[in-house]
Amino acid sequence: MRALAGWLWSAALLLILSFLVLYPVAMLLLGALTNTNPVVDGFGVYDISLKNFIAVLGNPNVLLALANSLIVCGGGTLLAVAIGLTFSWVVVRTDTPCKRFIAAASLIPLFVPPLVAAVAWSILASPKTGLLNTLLASIGITWRFNAYSMFGLIVIFGIYYAPYVYMFTASALRNMDPALEEAAEISGATPIKTLFTVTFPLIAPAIISGMLLSFVVMLGIYGIPAVLGTPADIPVLTTYIFKLTNWSPPLYSTAASVAIILMIVTGFLVFLQQRVVSGRSYITVAGKAFRPGVMRLGPWRWFTLALAVVYLVVVVVLPTLALIVAGFRKFLFIRSIASLFDMKQYSLIHFERLFDNPLALRSIVNTMEVGCITAVVGGIFAFAIGYTVNRTKARGRRGIDIISTIPVAIPGLVVGVAYLWAWIGLPGGLYGTIWILALAFIARFMPDTIKALSTSMLQIHRELEEAAWICGKSLLGTIRTIVLPLARPGVIAAMTLLFILAIRELGSSLFLYTSNTMVMAVLLLDYYEGGNVGITAAFSLVQTVLLAVLIGIAHLLSRGRTDSSSVGRAG
Amino acid sequence: MSAELIVSNLRKQFSVGRPAVDDVSFRIAAGEIVVLLGPSGCGKTTTLRCIAGLEQATSGSISIGPDLMSAPERGVQVPSRLRNIGMVFQSYAVWPHMTVKQNVAYPLRQRKVTRAEIDRRCAEVLELVGLAEYAARPVTQLSGGQMQRVALARALVYEPRLLLLDEPLSNLDAKLRLRLRDELRRIIKAAGVTALYVTHDQDEAVVLGDRIGVMQEGKLMQMSAPVDLYNRPENLFVANFTGVANFLKGELASAPGAVRLPTGDVLRIGAPPPGRAGDSVVVAVRPENIVLRPDGEAGEVANSFPARVIEGHFHGTQTTYAVETLGHRLEVIELGTVPRFNANDSIRVVIPPDLSWVFPQDAKSAVTPS
Numbered sequence: 021m022r023a024l025a026g027w028l029w030s031a032a033l034l035l036i037l038s039f040l041v042l043y044p045v046a047m048l049l050l051g052a053l054t055n056t057n058p059v060v061d062g063f064g065v066y067d068i069s070l071k072n073f074i075a076v077l078g079n080p081n082v083l084l085a086l087a088n089s090l091i092v093c094g095g096g097t098l099l100a101v102a103i104g105l106t107f108s109w110v111v112v113r114t115d116t117p118c119k120r121f122i123a124a125a126s127l128i129p130l131f132v133p134p135l136v137a138a139v140a141w142s143i144l145a146s147p148k149t150g151l152l153n154t155l156l157a158s159i160g161i162t163w164r165f166n167a168y169s170m171f172g173l174i175v176i177f178g179i180y181y182a183p184y185v186y187m188f189t190a191s192a193l194r195n196m197d198p199a200l201e202e203a204a205e206i207s208g209a210t211p212i213k214t215l216f217t218v219t220f221p222l223i224a225p226a227i228i229s230g231m232l233l234s235f236v237v238m239l240g241i242y243g244i245p246a247v248l249g250t251p252a253d254i255p256v257l258t259t260y261i262f263k264l265t266n267w268s269p270p271l272y273s274t275a276a277s278v279a280i281i282l283m284i285v286t287g288f289l290v291f292l293q294q295r296v297v298s299g300r301s302y303i304t305v306a307g308k309a310f311r312p313g314v315m316r317l318g319p320w321r322w323f324t325l326a327l328a329v330v331y332l333v334v335v336v337v338l339p340t341l342a343l344i345v346a347g348f349r350k351f352l353f354i355r356s357i358a359s360l361f362d363m364k365q366y367s368l369i370h371f372e373r374l375f376d377n378p379l380a381l382r383s384i385v386n387t388m389e390v391g392c393i394t395a396v397v398g399g400i401f402a403f404a405i406g407y408t409v410n411r412t413k414a415r416g417r418r419g420i421d422i423i424s425t426i427p428v429a430i431p432g433l434v435v436g437v438a439y440l441w442a443w444i445g446l447p448g449g450l451y452g453t454i455w456i457l458a459l460a461f462i463a464r465f466m467p468d469t470i471k472a473l474s475t476s477m478l479q480i481h482r483e484l485e486e487a488a489w490i491c492g493k494s495l496l497g498t499i500r501t502i503v504l505p506l507a508r509p510g511v512i513a514a515m516t517l518l519f520i521l522a523i524r525e526l527g528s529s530l531f532l533y534t535s536n537t538m539v540m541a542v543l544l545l546d547y548y549e550g551g552n553v554g555i556t557a558a559f560s561l562v563q564t565v566l567l568a569v570l571i572g573i574a575h576l577l578s579r580g581r582t583d584s585s586s587v588g589r590a591g
Numbered sequence: 592m593s594a595e596l597i598v599s600n601l602r603k604q605f606s607v608g609r610p611a612v613d614d615v616s617f618r619i620a621a622g623e624i625v626v627l628l629g630p631s632g633c634g635k636t637t638t639l640r641c642i643a644g645l646e647q648a649t650s651g652s653i654s655i656g657p658d659l660m661s662a663p664e665r666g667v668q669v670p671s672r673l674r675n676i677g678m679v680f681q682s683y684a685v686w687p688h689m690t691v692k693q694n695v696a697y698p699l700r701q702r703k704v705t706r707a708e709i710d711r712r713c714a715e716v717l718e719l720v721g722l723a724e725y726a727a728r729p730v731t732q733l734s735g736g737q738m739q740r741v742a743l744a745r746a747l748v749y750e751p752r753l754l755l756l757d758e759p760l761s762n763l764d765a766k767l768r769l770r771l772r773d774e775l776r777r778i779i780k781a782a783g784v785t786a787l788y789v790t791h792d793q794d795e796a797v798v799l800g801d802r803i804g805v806m807q808e809g810k811l812m813q814m815s816a817p818v819d820l821y822n823r824p825e826n827l828f829v830a831n832f833t834g835v836a837n838f839l840k841g842e843l844a845s846a847p848g849a850v851r852l853p854t855g856d857v858l859r860i861g862a863p864p865p866g867r868a869g870d871s872v873v874v875a876v877r878p879e880n881i882v883l884r885p886d887g888e889a890g891e892v893a894n895s896f897p898a899r900v901i902e903g904h905f906h907g908t909q910t911t912y913a914v915e916t917l918g919h920r921l922e923v924i925e926l927g928t929v930p931r932f933n934a935n936d937s938i939r940v941v942i943p944p945d946l947s948w949v950f951p952q953d954a955k956s957a958v959t960p961s
């Protein structure tokens with residue numbers, strides 16, 4: 021009886037997973053192999069051949085987008101490594117003052133939505149009207165910042181994705197026996213020599229996995245290249261895919277092919293990263309707890325502190341100021357510095373105009389609705405999977421585990437294209453409803469949710485469960501009376517995380533929204549592309565404040581256990 | 592080219608708590624091995640790290656040979672890498688991303704030594720520590736004991752003036768520890784280097800050290816040859832720490848070298864203690880040095896008192912007794928596989944005057960006898 025119930029349970033989970041993950045991916049593959057259009061030709065009409073896919077591979081536009089993606093993400097990754105490594109070393113290994121502040125500052129960019137960051141930087145550093153350039157002009161410098169360039173893209177990617185490298189390297193440094201460095205010092209090596217011959221080689225696995233992860237995330241980001249790359253005509257894979265679906269008639273099957281290329285590159289890198297993470301690590305554990313071996317920097321410690329302050333200013337303070345100025349100023353044109361402080365120039369007009377548009381309010385309501393559905397349904401489903409995989413001996417739990425991890429290797433934008441292919445042709449289907457967005461988000465963020473839950477599930481001792489079993493509770497009774505109450509803080513935190521991830525998601529929404537189901541991130545991009553800087557900035561501020569409040573709540577709910585890593589992977 | 596080490600009035604105060612090292616002074620002659628011994632947290636590692644330059648002393652001075660290494664009051668603080676010392680860490684600290692040879696060659700490569708010379712010296716030192724055939728192995732494929740030898744080879748290869756070792760054997764299993772500690776002394780002596788060795792294991796200290804320094808709460812309580820440490824403890828702490836278990840309170844009698852106990856009995860002491868008649872003192876006697884005799888056995892000896900056996904515990908090659916005498920409960924250890932007495936036997940104990948030590952019993956030195 022119990023065996024049958026367990027079997028049915030696994031079958032149900034597998035069925036739902038197939039519906040959420042396998043079916044869309046299969047449809048994407050199918051789409052890449054046909055040259056039919058599901059909207060025009062109807063669902064189920066396919067003309068399968070490898071020709072389309074091969075044709076796409078030879079298309080110079082695709083190759084250009086691929087090359088741009090690799091250059092931008094590669095450059096961004098190098099910069100991210102430089103920044104992340106520097107700060108992790110400063111925080112873990114030096115006597116720089118205010119280290120807690122620096123540690124926090126190094127993680128903050130994770131919480132900034134990439135689209136908002138990009139919008140803010142376009143306001144700051146667009147070649148003609150950027151605020152920074154106005155500033156330069158007013159003090160007589162002819163050199164100009166240019167965010168609309170390959171270099172601009174690389175810098176923005178590098179500074180906002182440095183936390184990935186930081187997270188990995190900081191914990192590796194923390195786990196490293198300081199005696200390894202001291203031994204080098206005693207052997208006669210200078211501090212710099214020690215850094216390059218001992219410290220960095222020892223944490224190489226962490227550096228590499230941070231690099232791979234940040235590369236993968238950059239590769240899947242749409243917002244930044246859309247905002248900064250498009251004006252300079254620098255297509256990358258993500259923006260190119262979207263452009264394909266926006267042509268008339270839309271080239272859905274070409275988009276699917278490019279999406280497959282993106283997925284393959286991502287999947288390969290994620291695989292590589294998992295190998296590095298699970299591979300042999302050099303971290304040696306000594307018998308005693310380590311004392312923090314900090315390096316006395318002398319006066320240089322003010323320099324390292326200044327670096328952190330500059331970083332925080334660049335990634336958070338300047339962009340926020342730019343949004344505030346642009347959002348509250350009637351006209352962004354600034355003649356002189358003095359006029360920047362002229363209060364007569366400021367008003368709420370952009371906010372009024374933003375909310376005069378019924379679509380704005382609708383998008384906020386829609387976003388909240390999608391967020392709630394995603395959080396509740398996704399949270400419960402992830403809990404069911406996490407519990408089944410980690411805590412039961414149900415049949416097929418290996419399969420459940422594997423399928424539920426697949427989305428790790430699929431960029432959000434590809435999820436969007438896959439869902440598009442899966443549902444657009446089906447009459448009376450999900451397409452055009454809030455639910456398709458929610459389901460796509462649930463699938464996309466499932467690995468992160470399950471991971472967040474598993475950690476809290478592991479904190480519940482097996483014995484507590486077993487005690488309940490022995491007391492005669494059934495499995496469901498045990499879950500209800502023991503596991504759920506104990507896991508509740510974790511579940512609530514995971515749901516909040518899911519909510520936050522869902523409301524800032526852009527990549528997959530792009531392909532799945534309709535005018536009735538417009539969401540905030542997409543509308544923000546629309547405003548930006550419409551060229552109205554004031555409203556764009558105002559809307560960015562609205563979203564930022566909303567997100568800040570939510571993150572604050574999440575932080576309270578998880579009682580300080582910030583799961584910044586999960587916010588991170590999603591970009 | 593070993594050199595002497597002179598540490599004078601060394602103090603190290605961390606941001607919190609009492610000083611970790613408190614006014615420690617000692618001198619190690621060139622080529623000598625000195626062991627710092629003491630309970631956990633007494634400041635051994637901190638002393639060593641100050642000498643290595645990994646920790647900056649608060650005050651005092653450290654010189655190696657003719658060179659002043661650290662004197663905070665005079666603003667002298669030579670960085671570790673210029674001190675030309677070798678150090679072996681408790682956690683081995685061999686670099687796992689290098690082979691045995693690369694580990695050992697690393698210090699030489701920092702010193703601009705020619706390639707041929709590097710090869711020659713690596714081969715030599717690996718021979719010395721018995722790892723000649725392992726040169727090409729990654730260190731992660733070595734056992735703990737072998738890693739420790741690599742660490743030792745790395746610390747010796749550039750012929751440092753001074754070798755520092757911080758509990759190098761404590762991560763090894765008991766058997767290996769015994770074997771390696773004898774070998775360690777052989778290798779250090781063969782290299783002829785001055786060595787300062789930190790441990791909390793007395794047996795290790797006795798076997799390895801030419802002299803032993805006992806530390807407590809940051810202070811150096813005594814530094815002397817192992818034999819003297821066990822037979823001429825300078826204070827109650829050292830006596831207690833080296834295993835003296837019997838403490839008899841009394842006061843100095845008027846006759847020189849006599850202590851009157853509260854029971855009225857008088858104990859004779861070999862070396863007349865300093866102080867005046869009437870001073871409160873503690874007499875310390877090792878369990879191994881007390882002699883038990885059957886009651887009524889002939890022969891007149893000093894300090895022979897009637898006693899009663901409370902209990903005896905047979906340990907195979909020795910028997911420990913608790914006996915009641917002089918108003919105290921004394922512990923006695925007798926070697927031999929045949930226990931001689933049973934509980935409640937009436938016997939006599941002899942407390943040898945030459946192996947009893949008298950310490951003043953003032954508030955400071957009144958270490959609670961365990």
Ligand SMILES: Nc1ncnc2c1ncn2[C@@H]1O[C@H](COP(=O)(O)OP(=O)(O)OP(=O)(O)O)[C@@H](O)[C@H]1O
Pocket residue numbers: 311605606607610611629630631632633634635636637638791
């Ligand atoms: N970095 C530090 N900051 C603050 N206090 C410290 C620091 N390092 C050591 N101490 C303190 O100094 C004292 C001596 O420490 P030390 O490591 O020298 O002891 P030890 O004799 O080596 O002990 P063990 O046998 O356990 O290794 C301890 O009370 C310790 O708590």
Ligand SMILES: [Mg+2]
Pocket residue numbers: 635636637757
């Ligand atoms: Mg120590």
